[in-house]
Amino acid sequence: MKIAIIGAGAAGMTTAYLLNKQHDLTIFEKQPILGGNIRTLNKNVTGVELDSKLVLDCGVLEFQSEHFPNFHKLMNALNVTMEQGQTSSELFLADGHYYKSGAGLLHHCKNLREFLTEAQKLFPVLKGYLRFLFVAFRTTPKELHNQPVSAYLDGEIHAVWLKMLLMYAYSMPYQKIADFPAEIAIPLLRHSSMFTKWDRVVGGVYTYIEKILEQFDGEIHCNANIQKVFRTPSGVIITMKNGENLPFDKVIFAVTPEQVLNLLGDTNEDENRRFSAWQPNQIETIIHTDVSFYKHFGVSYYSEFDVFQTDTHGHCGYNAYLNRLYAIDAAKYPHYSLAYNMEKYIHPAKIIHRQQHNTPLYSVDAVRYRHEVIATNGENHTYHAGAYLGEGLHEGAISSAFAIAELLK
Numbered sequence: 001m002k003i004a005i006i007g008a009g010a011a012g013m014t015t016a017y018l019l020n021k022q023h024d025l026t027i028f029e030k031q032p033i034l035g036g037n038i039r040t041l042n043k044n045v046t047g048v049e050l051d052s053k054l055v056l057d058c059g060v061l062e063f064q065s066e067h068f069p070n071f072h073k074l075m076n077a078l079n080v081t082m083e084q085g086q087t088s089s090e091l092f093l094a095d096g097h098y099y100k101s102g103a104g105l106l107h108h109c110k111n112l113r114e115f116l117t118e119a120q121k122l123f124p125v126l127k128g129y130l131r132f133l134f135v136a137f138r139t140t141p142k143e144l145h146n147q148p149v150s151a152y153l154d155g156e157i158h159a160v161w162l163k164m165l166l167m168y169a170y171s172m173p174y175q176k177i178a179d180f181p182a183e184i185a186i187p188l189l190r191h192s193s194m195f196t197k198w199d200r201v202v203g204g205v206y207t208y209i210e211k212i213l214e215q216f217d218g219e220i221h222c223n224a225n226i227q228k229v230f231r232t233p234s235g236v237i238i239t240m241k242n243g244e245n246l247p248f249d250k251v252i253f254a255v256t257p258e259q260v261l262n263l264l265g266d267t268n269e270d271e272n273r274r275f276s277a278w279q280p281n282q283i284e285t286i287i288h289t290d291v292s293f294y295k296h297f298g299v300s301y302y303s304e305f306d307v308f309q310t311d312t313h314g315h316c317g318y319n320a321y322l323n324r325l326y327a328i329d330a331a332k333y334p335h336y337s338l339a340y341n342m343e344k345y346i347h348p349a350k351i352i353h354r355q356q357h358n359t360p361l362y363s364v365d366a367v368r369y370r371h372e373v374i375a376t377n378g379e380n381h382t383y384h385a386g387a388y389l390g391e392g393l394h395e396g397a398i399s400s401a402f403a404i405a406e407l408l409k
């Protein structure tokens, strides 16, 4: 069959890989480069002042070792080398206080005295966290449906910390996390702790997209300007902004969900219901070499994922210290970090790259009809893939591609 895949992020590229041998595929990507939120400097992102021997990810970074089975299945099939690490995250408050993570406590205290002081500070946080886990493990998927995460996480310090980790994981402003769907957040938080192992792709995340491209036989159009997609009784017509009409047997939307109704020229009532509550979420991440702001807190150890309250009005950000994640020698290279919403602390001259990202804005209303989208995949010659149909991370994107490949095999 002749199949159009719209969107070349993780979901679109994996679908292309899985359907490559059986079908005649055309990928349409509106950006000049492939990968969606996979942005690897010195790979799909070029022209950055960065030593040519280094690759740094400025978007997707890490993958859970145990809870991303389809992702790991894909990496094995593509023969991609992974490296495992443990990550820690410290919490820095606007009033100057900070809390070490469990891993930080175990590995990065200078002496027993510091260990005891930090452990004592952490005790009430741990108590709140255990209380949260007790409730989270007893809650059924049905009970989580149509609930915001704020029903489980309040204003206590453990809750603030966990909501900041959700801000990091889903690249959403902290103020919008209260309405984040519990059905996605709670399962993720249940299996993410200081003991969780995370994997990274050696050579940068874009490495696996390169491996897909080595095998791909279809056509790829970057900078694609699609006007509308129409379904006919026998297939699909894609109308380009230049007036061309391109016929296909099937179309796979692997775009962020708020794009679906903009692209469809003949939406029906069901599609309107399923997609109309999705909103866009545009954020910027930066790669920088400024760690001087840690001095305000008297800290000389930088964790893989530190989260910061940047003021007392609920603004927050994160700093992921890349030298530790990528084992980059800080004696030889600068201190590289990936940061979000940390502009206030970072000297502009130390910013080496700015990256725009589009992600779905997760809310209780937006995810309400996801099960319908999944259940009706294939109706009207139309399929949908994307991280938003799963847990919102890479496993969701890859699993949605596997599900479509199963339907179209």
Ligand SMILES: Cc1cc2nc3c(=O)[nH]c(=O)nc-3n(C[C@H](O)[C@H](O)[C@H](O)COP(=O)(O)OP(=O)(O)OC[C@H]3O[C@@H](n4cnc5c(N)ncnc54)[C@H](O)[C@@H]3O)c2cc1C
Pocket (backbone or CB within 6 Å): 006, 007, 008, 009, 010, 011, 012, 028, 029, 030, 031, 034, 035, 036, 037, 038, 058, 059, 060, 061, 062, 063, 169, 170, 171, 224, 226, 254, 255, 256, 259, 263, 285, 357, 358, 359, 385, 386, 387, 388, 392, 393, 394, 395, 397
């Ligand atoms: C900064 C950041 C860090 C992240 N870190 C991690 C991480 O460490 N681990 C993890 O598991 N997940 C992470 N994520 C989540 C990440 O979004 C998902 O893991 C996954 O990459 C999403 O893939 P996707 O294919 O569903 O969507 P996307 O990557 O958003 O791909 C959608 C594609 O569709 C294209 N598109 C949109 N509209 C059109 C159109 N009209 N025509 C043609 N093409 C169009 C877009 O340009 C894009 O290329 C991170 C996200 C961000 C933003």
